[in-house]
Amino acid sequence: MKYKRILLKLSGEALMGEKQYGIDPIRLDKYTQEIKGVKATGVEIAIVIGGGNIFRGVQAENLTIDRVQGDYMGMLATVINGMALQSALEKSGMYTRLMSGINMEQVCEPFIRRRAVRHLEKGRIVIFGAGIGNPYFTTDSTASLRAVEIEADVVMKGTRVNGVYSADPEIDPEAIRYDRLSFEEAYSKGLNIMDLTAFTLCQENDLPIIVFDMNKPGNLLKIINGSMEVGTIIAN
Numbered sequence: 001m002k003y004k005r006i007l008l009k010l011s012g013e014a015l016m017g018e019k020q021y022g023i024d025p026i027r028l029d030k031y032t033q034e035i036k037g038v039k040a041t042g043v044e045i046a047i048v049i050g051g052g053n054i055f056r057g058v059q060a061e062n063l064t065i066d067r068v069q070g071d072y073m074g075m076l077a078t079v080i081n082g083m084a085l086q087s088a089l090e091k092s093g094m095y096t097r098l099m100s101g102i103n104m105e106q107v108c109e110p111f112i113r114r115r116a117v118r119h120l121e122k123g124r125i126v127i128f129g130a131g132i133g134n135p136y137f138t139t140d141s142t143a144s145l146r147a148v149e150i151e152a153d154v155v156m157k158g159t160r161v162n163g164v165y166s167a168d169p170e171i172d173p174e175a176i177r178y179d180r181l182s183f184e185e186a187y188s189k190g191l192n193i194m195d196l197t198a199f200t201l202c203q204e205n206d207l208p209i210i211v212f213d214m215n216k217p218g219n220l221l222k223i224i225n226g227s228m229e230v231g232t233i234i235a236n
């Protein structure tokens with residue numbers, strides 16, 4: 001296998017599937033099968049899931065909710081998604097732990113780095129919920145930070161397009177896809193890969209990012225076993 005320990009970032013929005021809000025059971029099941037295929041190879045898997053399908057902090061302003069309050073609502077949304085994913089993975093025979101950046105013992109474990117690493121070593125899939133536990137951050141930043149903390153080999157950002165393009169491929173048919181970019185190139189071209197906090201954390205810690213299409217069956221496994229170049233890799 002090309003990687004021993006990965007951090008998979010899934011957006012909350014992706015979990016909506018064809019729906020306008022919430023969790024689409026079909027999409028959840030598809031993701032479960034993709035993750036199961038990779039787990040079978042023995043790779044250690046940590047997952048950060050977003051909350052955009054339920055609530056985003058920036059939405060708060062339109063609802064006359066204080067931004068910080070809104071961010072906490074967003075973090076709680078990621079726990080709801082994490083619980084759904086945990087349940088789906090366990091129903092499919094995988095062992096999991098949900099760890100939260102905000103303490104809520106009745107629901108999940110608190111995030112303790114050493115314990116997270118131990119779970120991974122024991123073959124459990126670790127889902128990191130509630131972001132990093134602080135407002136004004138995103139789940140992309142959570143993915144970068146947790147990946148650095150647990151010494152993952154790579155952050156794999158599952159999206160609905162197959163990598164990083166020069167323009168939005170869903171709008172511009174001329175957009176070209178990059179196979180590989182350095183952090184410097186991605187930054188100087190103004191490519192929107194992750195928010196800058198998340199991006200810089202990866203760059204400074206020499207942690208590669210792979211952006212790939214999570215909705216295409218088998219993609220995740222192809223990247224892990226190195227059988228095919230999929231998506232775009234951003235590395236120093």
Ligand code: UDP
Nearest residue numbers: 012050051052057071074075131132137139
């Ligand atoms: N959030 C936060 N701190 C964190 C992670 C997330 O405040 O460390 C909040 C923020 O309001 C964000 C929301 O949780 O908008 C949901 O996360 P995100 O927007 O990253 O989800 P995604 O876009 O991946 O679905």
